[in-house]
Amino acid sequence: MGFPSNRLRRLRRTPVLRRLVRETALSVDDLVLPLFVREGATERRAILSMPDCFQLSVDELLREAERAFAAGIPAVILFGIPDRKDPRGSGAYEATGIVQRAVRALRKELPELVVIGDVCLCEYTDHGHCGVVVERRDGTKDVDNDATLELLAKTAVSLADAGADVVAPSAMMDGQVRAIRAALDAARRADTAIMAYSAKYASAFYGPFRDAAESPPRFGDRRSYQMDPANAREALREIALDLDEGADIVMVKPALAYLDVVRLARERFDVPIAAYNVSGEYAMLKAAAANGWLDERQAMLEVLTSIKRAGADLILTYHALDAAAALRERR
Numbered sequence: 602m603g604f605p606s607n608r609l610r611r612l613r614r615t616p617v618l619r620r621l622v623r624e625t626a627l628s629v630d631d632l633v634l635p636l637f638v639r640e641g642a643t644e645r646r647a648i649l650s651m652p653d654c655f656q657l658s659v660d661e662l663l664r665e666a667e668r669a670f671a672a673g674i675p676a677v678i679l680f681g682i683p684d685r686k687d688p689r690g691s692g693a694y695e696a697t698g699i700v701q702r703a704v705r706a707l708r709k710e711l712p713e714l715v716v717i718g719d720v721c722l723c724e725y726t727d728h729g730h731c732g733v734v735v736e737r738r739d740g741t742k743d744v745d746n747d748a749t750l751e752l753l754a755k756t757a758v759s760l761a762d763a764g765a766d767v768v769a770p771s772a773m774m775d776g777q778v779r780a781i782r783a784a785l786d787a788a789r790r791a792d793t794a795i796m797a798y799s800a801k802y803a804s805a806f807y808g809p810f811r812d813a814a815e816s817p818p819r820f821g822d823r824r825s826y827q828m829d830p831a832n833a834r835e836a837l838r839e840i841a842l843d844l845d846e847g848a849d850i851v852m853v854k855p856a857l858a859y860l861d862v863v864r865l866a867r868e869r870f871d872v873p874i875a876a877y878n879v880s881g882e883y884a885m886l887k888a889a890a891a892n893g894w895l896d897e898r899q900a901m902l903e904v905l906t907s908i909k910r911a912g913a914d915l916i917l918t919y920h921a922l923d924a925a926a927a928l929r930e931r932r
Contacts, residue, residue, distance in 0.1 A: 852917075857904065
């Protein structure tokens with residue numbers, strides 16, 4: 602006896618039936634909102650390549666974070682735009698740096714909000730690279746891995762001292778997690794967690810972020826330290842190394858073009874996995890929606906659900922506030 606032709610459609614018939622058997626549940630608890638903080642007061646400077654995103658002074662950042670927390674978003678991650686840059690990115694690890702001041706303000710006003718501090722030098726160096734640049738004998742320039750580790754560790758400790766719950770090394774230097782964990786422990790910051798950008802690819806989808814953070818490299822590119830987009834097995838080695846060195850959360854970045862890597866990581870590692878729905882992924886959806894080519898809200902939720910379905914526990918996304926509102930209305 603054969604089966605009726607509508608066997609698979611029975612449970613799709615009504616919205617409540619579909620909800621009842623839904624395999625993946627996207628929640629506001631999954632979301633982390635990235636924010637850009639700059640010098641000044643009452644500053645809310647639009648980022649042209651990222652509609653509805655802004656560079657914010659600390660007072661405006663507090664307002665945005667309050668909105669996020671009121672919407673149920675549990676965490677923010679901060680990126681700084683300093684008023685000066687130098688070859689060693691000293692603004693990244695100064696106690697009075699722009700992100701350190703923002704962290705202190707958030708800690709005071711929103712003590713329950715999870716505050717994550719990005720740990721990298723690219724926003725603070727005058728050359729735009731993620732570490733200390735040296736010149737080789739043949740005249741070419743590259744980032745000195747070991748010299749950079751010391752500065753990343755100083756940055757992480759300064760953020761922890763300011764009150765960050767989590768530090769997130771994103772420079773893709775070999776050994777950065779070990780150096781940061783040792784420095785945090787030595788500074789009596791053993792309770793500060795590390796979210797490592799473990800599988801961070803040399804992606805074309807970072808373009809709008811570099812506008813937002815004012816951090817494009819002044820020469821060359823970052824392919825000598827970020828991952829080759831063609832490699833997946835290498836990502837698993839990177840993640841395993843970071844976990845061995847003390848990472849608490851590992852990240853795949855970008856998310857959409859690397860959902861297969863998110864899935865591989867989920868199957869291999871029983872730890873919290875983050876995925877970064879990056880600026881270019883955000884911008885292309887915004888551009889398509891602005892041209893009337895797709896429904897922005899529906900596409901946004903579909904994208905974020907796909908990241909969750911692939912295995913991500915945390916999703917860093919510029920859509921976080923819109924997603925929180927959409928999820929609230931959908932309940």
